[in-house]
Amino acid sequence: MKQSGGxxxxxxxxxxxxxxxxxxxxxxxxxxxxxxxxxPRNYNPGVMKRLEECISSG
Known part of the structure; x- marks a missing residue:
């Protein structure tokens, strides 16, 4: 789980x-x-970052 707010x-x-x-x-x-x-769309950058990490490491 990820903390999303307060x-x-x-x-x-x-x-x-x-x-x-x-x-x-x-x-x-x-x-x-x-x-x-x-x-919320503000979760997209975190998802994209993790996918990029996976792509670069195979």
Whole structure:
């Protein structure tokens, strides 16, 4: 869990990541598609950062 706000405020988010092939050398594309509920968009940079770490380490 990650603390999301003031003292005692936490969030637990389950995500599904889908990978699709892009043209070689074109990097990656990040899309956020919220299906249920309302997840603040300010979580996207943290998710993108972690995905970049995973991509760089294989």
């Amino acid at each position: 003292q005692g405020q936490f969030v637990d988010i389950s995500i599904t990541v889908r990978f699709e092939t892009l043209e070689a050398g074109s990097g990656y594309e990040f899309k956020s598609e919220i299906i249920r509920g309302a997840v």
